[in-house]
Every structure is written in C-alpha cells, then in structure tokens.
Amino acid sequence: MIKHIVMWNLRGGSVAEKAAAIDRVRRSFEGLRGRVPGLLHLEIGADHSRIDYACDVVLYSEFASQADLDAYASHPDHLRVKAELEGLRVARHQVDYAAQAHETP
Numbered sequence: 001m002i003k004h005i006v007m008w009n010l011r012g013g014s015v016a017e018k019a020a021a022i023d024r025v026r027r028s029f030e031g032l033r034g035r036v037p038g039l040l041h042l043e044i045g046a047d048h049s050r051i052d053y054a055c056d057v058v059l060y061s062e063f064a065s066q067a068d069l070d071a072y073a074s075h076p077d078h079l080r081v082k083a084e085l086e087g088l089r090v091a092r093h094q095v096d097y098a099a100q101a102h103e104t105p
Contacts, residue, residue, distance in 0.1 A: 001040070001099040002063045004072075007055035009091040021088055022046045022057050028081045029059055035077045038068025055093065062099075069096065 010025065012018030026044040033042055041062040047054045063069040072078055 002066050002069045003095075003097055003099050004059075004061045004063060004069055005095045006059040007093045008057050008089045010056045010088055011090055018056060024088065025057050025059075025085060028084050032077055032081060036072050036075050038064045039072060040064055055091070066098075 008025070010018060010021040012021050026046070029042060029044050032039065039061060041060075043060050045058045045060065047056055047058075063072065
C-alpha cells in the first residue's frame, strides 16, 4: 500500500477567507471518492492548532500500489480538481511512502 500525504497553505487574508478556501479544497477532493480506481482511502483535515509553522489543510490518501498512485496523478477527475483549485495555494508539501506491514502481537 502507498500512502500519499499532501499539505497546503492556502490564500486568504481573513479567517473567513481561509475557511472558505479550506472548504473548497475539502469539497473538491471528497468528490474523488469512488471515482478513481485504486484509491482506497481519502480524508481531508484542516489545521486547528493555528501554530505559525502549521499547514492549513492536509490530504491523506491510500492507494493499493504505486501504479495506482501514478494513475491517480493523471486521472481526469484528479486533473479537474487540480484545475478547480488553481491559484488557491501558496505552498505545497508532499510525502509518498510504502506502508510497512504491521504484525499483531
């Protein structure tokens, strides 16, 4: 399994503008559920710490394989989401990693 984590800082000069941007990101990505083969899990989280070094929003997703993550990157629905959110972010960070199998005691 491949875990794909993306964090963004979003545009917004006020708390209300930032909240609207986060909601837009959430709605756009949640629309991908059930539409992208190999996308096993997707969740969006908004930061509530308000620490100066925190990102505004995080996407956590899981894919069955690296090939599925690669296909997601060029999937038409994902490309649509990217276009919808164009210009909304001011910074983006990403980590993709292969999950290790966990043994139960």
